[in-house]
Amino acid sequence: MDVAVHLVTFKQYCLVAALSFIAAIVGGITGYGTGLILPPVLLPIVGPAALVPVISLSALMTNASRLIVFRDKFDVRHAVMLAGCALPTCVAGAYIYTALSGKAVTIVTGLALIVLVPLRRIASRAQWTLPTSGLAVAxxxxxxxxxATSGSGIVLLSILLAAGLRGAAVIATDAGISLLLGLAKTAVFQTAGALPASAWIMAIVIGCCATPGAFLARRLTAGLPIHVHTSILDGVVVLGGALLVIQACGGGR
Known part of the structure; x- marks a missing residue:
């Protein structure tokens, strides 16, 4: 992958820093935020080829801070099962990203997410849950x-909800799984030459500014009723799906 070097101004760094803090608060409440909020801003700054590598690298810090904050809610069993099944295909997907465009798969993913919420609610009313075999496939x-994509973290959120996790347990388990997969993706992107020094600098700025947001999010969710928290999570899934479709149709990678 040929990653062009983009000159970043001080104002652009400040903009990314401010949005990173906001995204971390959103992510601490909903389980997801950075992959939705930052791509439209980062794309013209770092270029399309570096977008996913930069977000993946910065996510190592944001997910680590989120896991620390919500560590008492971490579900080890679901995390081990999902991470074990996802790790090999994550490495394959990262290699695919270095060579191919993910526009079509992004559109399909976005549409699927929009449909997932009503299906999950129907399954919840019928007391359906995702079985062990279903978790492995998912x-x-x-x-x-x-x-291979940026913004697909909301799929994991949907899987965890379907597996029966709720509230802060979704946030913590999502963070732990995402941290492990992020390490694998970063290793692939670094090997492929998709993480030059400029990308590391931008990722560190994002990670450092996002970390305090995770601790603030813990305070905001402390007294949040479980049904309200779950409704917020559902709303984010639908919003994320819509934004993925819009981003892909707009010609982004």
Whole structure:
């Protein structure tokens, strides 16, 4: 992958820093934020080829801080199962990203997410849950998707909700799984030459500014009723799906 070097101004760094803080608060409440809020701003600054590598690298810091904040809610069993199934396909997806465009798969993912929420609510009323075999298949599919795209983290959120997790347990488990997969993606992108020094600098700025937001989000969610928190999570899934479709149709990678 040929990653062009983009000169970043002080104002652009300040803009990215401010949005990173906001995205971390959103992510701490909903389980997801950075992959939705930052791409439209980062794209003209770092270029399309570096977009996913930069977000993946910065996510190592944001997910680590989120995991620390919500560590008492971390679901080890679901995390081990999903991460184990997703890791091999995540590496494959990251290699695919270095050579191919993800426009079509992004559109399909966005539409699927929009449909997932009403289906999950119907399944919840019928007391359906995702079985172990279903979790394994979903984890493998998610790994391929997250390796090759930006903004697909909401798929993991949907899987965890379907597995029966709620509230802060979704946030913590999502962060732990995403941290492990992020390490794998970063290793692939670094090997492929998709992470020059400028990308590391931008990722560090994002990570440092996002970390305080995770701790603030913990305070905001402390007294949040579980049904309200779940409704917020559902809203983010639908919004994320719509934004993915809009981003892909707009010609972004």
């Amino acid at each position: 984890g493998s599919g998610y790994g391929l998707l997250v390796g």
